[in-house]
Amino acid sequence: MSGAASGPELDVLDCRGLLCPAPIIALARRIGDVPVGALLGVAADDTAARHDVPAWCRMRAQEFVGEEKAADGVPIYVIRRIT
Amino acid sequence: MTNAAVYLDAASSEPMHPAARDTLLAALEHGYADPRRLHGPGRNARLLLDNAREVVAEVLGVRRDEVLFTSSGTRAVQLGLLGLAAARPGRSASGPPAAGLPADGRRIVHSAVEHQAVTDAAAWWGEPVTVAVDTTGRVLLEALGEALGKAAPGADAIALQSANHEVGTVQPVAEAAELAADRGVPLFVDACASLGRLPLPDGWDALAGSAHKWGGPAGVGVLLVRHRARWSHPFPAGDPLARVDDGFPDVAGTLAAAAALQAVTTEREQVGARQRELIDLIRASVAHIPDVDVVGDPQGRLPHLVTFSFLYVDGEALVTELDRLGFGLASGSACAVDTREPSRVLAAMGALTHGNVRLSLTRDTSRADVERFLAVLPGVIRGLRERAGL
Numbered sequence A: 001m002s003g004a005a006s007g008p009e010l011d012v013l014d015c016r017g018l019l020c021p022a023p024i025i026a027l028a029r030r031i032g033d034v035p036v037g038a039l040l041g042v043a044a045d046d047t048a049a050r051h052d053v054p055a056w057c058r059m060r061a062q063e064f065v066g067e068e069k070a071a072d073g074v075p076i077y078v079i080r081r082i083t
Numbered sequence B: 001m002t003n004a005a006v007y008l009d010a011a012s013s014e015p016m017h018p019a020a021r022d023t024l025l026a027a028l029e030h031g032y033a034d035p036r037r038l039h040g041p042g043r044n045a046r047l048l049l050d051n052a053r054e055v056v057a058e059v060l061g062v063r064r065d066e067v068l069f070t071s072s073g074t075r076a077v078q079l080g081l082l083g084l085a086a087a088r089p090g091r092s093a094s095g096p097p098a099a100g101l102p103a104d105g106r107r108i109v110h111s112a113v114e115h116q117a118v119t120d121a122a123a124w125w126g127e128p129v130t131v132a133v134d135t136t137g138r139v140l141l142e143a144l145g146e147a148l149g150k151a152a153p154g155a156d157a158i159a160l161q162s163a164n165h166e167v168g169t170v171q172p173v174a175e176a177a178e179l180a181a182d183r184g185v186p187l188f189v190d191a192c193a194s195l196g197r198l199p200l201p202d203g204w205d206a207l208a209g210s211a212h213k214w215g216g217p218a219g220v221g222v223l224l225v226r227h228r229a230r231w232s233h234p235f236p237a238g239d240p241l242a243r244v245d246d247g248f249p250d251v252a253g254t255l256a257a258a259a260a261l262q263a264v265t266t267e268r269e270q271v272g273a274r275q276r277e278l279i280d281l282i283r284a285s286v287a288h289i290p291d292v293d294v295v296g297d298p299q300g301r302l303p304h305l306v307t308f309s310f311l312y313v314d315g316e317a318l319v320t321e322l323d324r325l326g327f328g329l330a331s332g333s334a335c336a337v338d339t340r341e342p343s344r345v346l347a348a349m350g351a352l353t354h355g356n357v358r359l360s361l362t363r364d365t366s367r368a369d370v371e372r373f374l375a376v377l378p379g380v381i382r383g384l385r386e387r388a389g390l
Helices: A022-031 A049-059 B018-030 B040-060 B073-086 B116-125 B141-150 B173-183 B251-266 B268-286 B315-324 B344-349 B367-387
Strands: A012-014 A039-043 A063-069 A075-080 B067-070 B108-111 B129-131 B157-161 B187-190 B206-210 B221-225 B292-295 B305-310 B356-360
Touching (some): A012 A022, A022 A039, A022 A049, A049 A075, B018 B040, B018 B251, B040 B067, B067 B073, B073 B116, B073 B157, B073 B187, B073 B221, B116 B157, B129 B141, B141 B173, B157 B173, B173 B187, B268 B292, B268 B305, B305 B367, B315 B356
Parallel strands (some): B108 B129, B157 B187, B187 B206
Antiparallel strands (some): A039 A075, A063 A075, B067 B221, B206 B221, B292 B305, B305 B356
């Protein structure tokens, strides 16, 4: 994944240590605060999040941008709010 | 709750068919001896075992000498798949390379949604090549063709299930068989999920089934090996080329398994049509619950099974709550299984992995059972989401 989609100011929701579905619930709670067109990152070390963040985007009609890596190696799943 | 428990997990294990129970009890009396012995009790056991083989061969439309009995479906998978691979030119039946050593190009190609018994066997053999599936869980034939090219100078075997055990989608076995034949690679089919429920597919070299999934007893697997297929025993064996039953046979259990297979095959059209209709009803009804992913092919599927996942719901909490209300279902969500890993099948399809349940009907599940389940499910989901603060 290229990091082109995000700038240094990417808003990241910290879901480290949370097990699914908790990261997805946190994401659903936060998305309302994100302006349409803006990006939100979800830092999650639970393995289910790798599949469930893109699935959430498909089911909730949002855009899954891709996966990046935080400084500590934890994946950050990047979403663009489109609705 | 005054309602009797409703078991909706036939895909894990179907309750024993009455024909199997009757046969089992009768055969226990007479099938104890070693069928290879020349004394009377041995001959009795041999007769029962021959009878079982004859019934299975006739029901499945194969030769008697193509039917081998094993101690489980997993064992049938291991012997079938690895036996095809071990018989390839230049391979031997001497087990896997030691850890850390190169696998010497040993490769089994399989779909991304195979049962763990298949993926474990393939990983034991060498470095497996996994083939992607579409969003319904059906293997991509183009990707299979590419994988066979990439794995040149030749994969040792291809493994493809007849139908998926978690989402029900039927696989294009005949088309895969053509690709396999073009490349000269043997095809193994894991038919554990479909045997007794759908007709046997064509084009395989070896095929495995598991009796407790069609209403026979646990501890009986069936391995079919085509007489023209090259196969050699992948594990220690006196004569690696001899195609004999695996270990000391459970004569009574095997005969009961054969009786169940015969019975469910006779009833297949009627039971399958009823189940198909009930699953259609469930799929349509569950789709009305907000934020649900109803997965698998709605048409090209096993008759008795459907899987769905609910956003924001904990799979373990869901099956626990349904159990409390008297409904027994399985879940592929990470929190509901020992490994804490989400279902590889759901992940490969791009389906939601949390909040997942698999519902599978027994041959006796009634419309009333299904309607009661559908009546409670929306409230259960609402309750769990409220508990999560949504």
